[in-house]
Amino acid sequence: MSIDDDRFRRDEDLLRRALHAEADDVLPSLDALSNIRRRTARPPLWRRPVVLGMAAASVTAVAVITASAYVLGDSSDDTTTTGSESSPRPTVVQSPSPSVTEQPGPPTSTETVAPPPETEDPQPENANVPVYYVTETTQGLRLAREFQNTPVPDDVISAAVNAMLAEQAQDPDYQSYWQADTQLRGVEVKNDVIEVDLTGHTDYTFVGNDIAEISVQQLVYTVTAAASVAGEDGGLPVQILVDGKPPRQMWGQLDLSDPIGRAPLVNVWQHVQIDNPQDGAVLGRSVTISGVALAFEAQVNWQAFDDEGNVVDNGFAMTTESSTFAPFTFEVALEPGFYSVVVSESDPTGGAEGPGPMSDTKNFSVE
Amino acid sequence: MAVACPVTVGAPAHCGTALVDGGLAVSTGAGTASFSSEADQMVTELFTVHYTGLVRLATLLLRDQSVAEEAVQDAFVSLHRRWRKLRDPGSAAAYLRTSVIHNTRSIQRRRSVAARHPDDRPLDVPSAEVGALRGVAGTAVVEALRRLPARQREALVLRYYADLSEAEIAEAMRISRGAVKSHASRGMAALRETLEQWA
Numbered sequence: 270m271s272i273d274d275d276r277f278r279r280d281e282d283l284l285r286r287a288l289h290a291e292a293d294d295v296l297p298s299l300d301a302l303s304n305i306r307r308r309t310a311r312p313p314l315w316r317r318p319v320v321l322g323m324a325a326a327s328v329t330a331v332a333v334i335t336a337s338a339y340v341l342g343d344s345s346d347d348t349t350t351t352g353s354e355s356s357p358r359p360t361v362v363q364s365p366s367p368s369v370t371e372q373p374g375p376p377t378s379t380e381t382v383a384p385p386p387e388t389e390d391p392q393p394e395n396a397n398v399p400v401y402y403v404t405e406t407t408q409g410l411r412l413a414r415e416f417q418n419t420p421v422p423d424d425v426i427s428a429a430v431n432a433m434l435a436e437q438a439q440d441p442d443y444q445s446y447w448q449a450d451t452q453l454r455g456v457e458v459k460n461d462v463i464e465v466d467l468t469g470h471t472d473y474t475f476v477g478n479d480i481a482e483i484s485v486q487q488l489v490y491t492v493t494a495a496a497s498v499a500g501e502d503g504g505l506p507v508q509i510l511v512d513g514k515p516p517r518q519m520w521g522q523l524d525l526s527d528p529i530g531r532a533p534l535v536n537v538w539q540h541v542q543i544d545n546p547q548d549g550a551v552l553g554r555s556v557t558i559s560g561v562a563l564a565f566e567a568q569v570n571w572q573a574f575d576d577e578g579n580v581v582d583n584g585f586a587m588t589t590e591s592s593t594f595a596p597f598t599f600e601v602a603l604e605p606g607f608y609s610v611v612v613s614e615s616d617p618t619g620g621a622e623g624p625g626p627m628s629d630t631k632n633f634s635v636e
Numbered sequence: 637m638a639v640a641c642p643v644t645v646g647a648p649a650h651c652g653t654a655l656v657d658g659g660l661a662v663s664t665g666a667g668t669a670s671f672s673s674e675a676d677q678m679v680t681e682l683f684t685v686h687y688t689g690l691v692r693l694a695t696l697l698l699r700d701q702s703v704a705e706e707a708v709q710d711a712f713v714s715l716h717r718r719w720r721k722l723r724d725p726g727s728a729a730a731y732l733r734t735s736v737i738h739n740t741r742s743i744q745r746r747r748s749v750a751a752r753h754p755d756d757r758p759l760d761v762p763s764a765e766v767g768a769l770r771g772v773a774g775t776a777v778v779e780a781l782r783r784l785p786a787r788q789r790e791a792l793v794l795r796y797y798a799d800l801s802e803a804e805i806a807e808a809m810r811i812s813r814g815a816v817k818s819h820a821s822r823g824m825a826a827l828r829e830t831l832e833q834w835a
Contacts, residue, residue, distance in 0.1 A: 280824065280831045281796065287777035288797040292692035295701055301691075302683055305709050309679065309716040437718050441742060449717065450673070549810070576786045578745045607787070609745055632742070634810075 396421045398429040399494040400436070401487045402443035403480075404539055407624040410483040411539040412490055413443045415547060426456045429495035430465060433488065440548040442630060446476065446484045454512070456492070458501050462528045463492055466510040473520045481521025485509070486537050489529055506530040534563075534594050540614045540627040541569060550633040558586075558610055559598035560629065567591035568615045571599065576607040585615070603635045675719035679712055682728055687712075689798070690736050696793045697740045699782060707743055711735035733798075733808040737790060744786060780830040781823075788823030791816055 397416040404413040415438050421428040435449045454466040465488065473481065489507045497503030506528035511519060515526045531537075543560040546552055562569045567590060572583040586599035601610070613628035687708065694704035711732050715722070722728055781789055787809065794805045805820075806813045 277824075280828060283831050284777060284781075284792065284824075284827065285796045287774035288696060288781075288793060290774045291778045292696055292797060295688075295692045295695045295704075297688050297691045298702075298705055301687060301705060301709060302680070305679065305683065305712045305716075306676075308709070308713045309676065437714060441714075441738065449719070574745055576741060576745070607741070 394421055395419060396425060396428065398425055398432060399491065399498060400429055400432045400438075401490040401494070402433075402438045402440075402445050403483050403487055404440075404443050404629075406539050406627045408627065410479055411627070412483065412487060412537050413438075413440070413539050413542060413629070414490070414494070414544070415439055415443065416544070424456065425499040426458070426463070426465075426492055426495040426501075427453060429491050429498075430456065430488070433491045438548075440631065445487065446473070446480050447487070454510075458496065458505070461505065462508045463496060463501075463505050464508045464510055465492055466513055468512050471511045471516065471519055474518050474522070476521050478521050478523075481523050482532075483537065485520050485523060485525070485529060486532050489531055490537075493531055538563070538594065539629060540564070541612050541629045543610070543612055543629045543631050546631055546633045548631050548633070550631075552633055552635050554604065554635055555600060555602055556608075556610075556633075556635065557598060557600050558612065558631075559596065560612065561594050562588050562597055562612070562614060563594045564588045564591060564597070565615050567595070569597055569612050570615055571601075571610060571612045573601050573603065573608055573610045581608070586612075605635050607632070607634045609633075675716050678719060678728065679716045682715070682732065683712060686729060686732055690732060693733075693793060693798055694736050694740050696778070696781075696797055697737075697786075697789060698743060703743055704740070707739035708732075708736055710739050730804070730807055733794075733800075733804075734810065737794075737808050738810075741786065776830055776833070777827065780827050784823050784826055787811070787815075787819045788826065791819035792823045792827075795820055 395418050397418050398421070399414055400417045401412050401414050403410050405411075417429075417432040417436055419428050419432045419436070430453050433445065434447050434451050434453065438444065448470050450470040451467055452469040454468050456466070457464045473484070476484070488509065492507050493503045493505065496505065507530070508515060508528040509519065509525050510516070517524070517526055519525050541560065541562045541564075543558060545557065545559045558571065567588045568585050569588065570583070570585045573581050575581050581603065582601050584599065584601075586597045588595040588597040597612075609630055609632045611628050611630045614626045616626040690708045690711070691701070691705055694707045695701045698704045698707065714735055715728060715731055718731070722731060781792060784792070790809055791805060794800045794808055795802075800808065802813050802816050805816045809816065809819075811819075
């Protein structure tokens with residue numbers, strides 16, 4: 270054995286002992302388990318003041334789906350491309366969904382290294398389905414979306430709702446108050462309504478109003494977005510059913526006995542939404558960031574941080590239209606490494622007034 | 637020196653005991669009525685086996701224990717939410733590790749963003765008596781480790797504290813095994829000078 274090997278072993282041993290000595294001083298706090306239990310308990314105990322700027326009217330039966338030019342009517346909303354560089358795995362998309370065929374999928378898992386490409390595996394048929402989550406912003410809880418690469422055994426709407434109920438968002442800032450043991454019985458697209466039949470855990474009457482309203486909109490947006498992806502009418506309102514019947518109450522004190530339409534985007538969407546890349550993506554050195562923003566004077570600001578938190582690049586990008594939700598895109602060249610990109614709405618008051626700008630962050634690596 | 641709890645599945649029995657005490661001391665007050673599903677049970681079991689080790693791991697990476705605990709608790713909460721999909725206690729341990737590493741990265745990022753604003757409080761520094769207790773050599777090595785780039789620090793802590801294999805480290809850091817090797821060897825090279833002084 271060489272002297273170098275000996276020295277290396279000695280260094281290793283010293284480092285090992287130093288780390289263990291340091292770690293042994295750390296004794297976990299006594300309330301750790303109860304903290305975790307409190308946060309995982311059912312029904313959820315979130316208590317927050319009602320801050321959502323969403324009028325009660327937005328969740329009534331009246332279809333407020335006229336909303337914004339950007340979303341409905343044309344299916345550009347949730348059929349925009351996604352994750353074009355994020356994964357080598359091609360996916361098969363069920364018809365009818367003309368605009369989403371052959372999209373590469375977003376990373377499918379956060380708990381393992383990227384799975385090897387399985388280009389020849391014909392099943393299960395996966396598709397990128399739009400799934401909405403909830404995120405905390407400077408203006409309360411808002412909707413955020415992700416495209417989940419998920420099996421589509423039946424129809425796109427069911428797949429999207431199942432993903433919404435059971436799958437955690439890739440983005441750690443996105444969450445859902447729906448519990449995994451709420452299950453989908455079925456979806457039916459009728460002439461004037463889309464019925465979504467749920468079963469299992471369906472009692473969310475304990476949550477506060479802001480969470481109830483945003484969570485119902487989360488379902489409504491997920492269902493209608495998936496409907497337009499599937500070539501159905503995404504402008505239809507959604508009737509929630511529990512075991513086949515309209516529930517009087519399910520979420521907070523909201524009346525769900527009638528169908529509910531999408532609330533106006535401006536009231537429920539986060540102002541900046543990065544669609545591409547998705548969180549956890551592995552990308553080439555030329556990174557294209559794209560999304561949708563409601564931007565003052567059509568401008569959003571962006572910063573790219575390396576994994577030490579240093580700003581490696583920054584700039585601004587223009588959306589295609591001001592004062593409405595409109596797409597933006599920009600490119601940034603990065604060396605291999607881990608990065609996060611923050612895109613924020615520009616603040617006309619310079620931070621002097623108002624709640625402060627909203628932003629969206631994505632973490633990804635460049636190889 | 638006490639034997640540290642590995643962060644892997646199948647930790648020695650002693651690793652659970654101190655924790656169970658901690659857990660019990662608390663649960664009497666918290667009540668367990670609504671804590672019955674499979675996910676709840678598994679999270680409790682995994683907590684007993686892994687919590688201390690993960691908090692220690694995160695503290696080595698982050699320095700500040702209370703922030704480290706937050707990162708680890710977040711990992712348990714998201715494990716609970718994903719349980720239906722995961723189901724397997726074996727992969728749960730790996731999930732927790734990956735999730736903790738991910739959370740510490742987010743915290744470090746937020747922290748360094750905050751540190752650029754002069755009004756914010758400075759990063760936590762270890763108190764003088766902690767340093768005295770621990771021995772100068774170990775402290776110097778750990779301090780040098782904390783000045784390394786995050787990936788190098790993670791690779792070294794996962795290898796020499798958590799005793800993970802290269803494949804496990806790659807999974808936890810979500811990088812290739814080759815990248816693990818190069819981060820670890822660059823980290824060791826950077827620490828060499830400090831290590832030489834105390835060898």
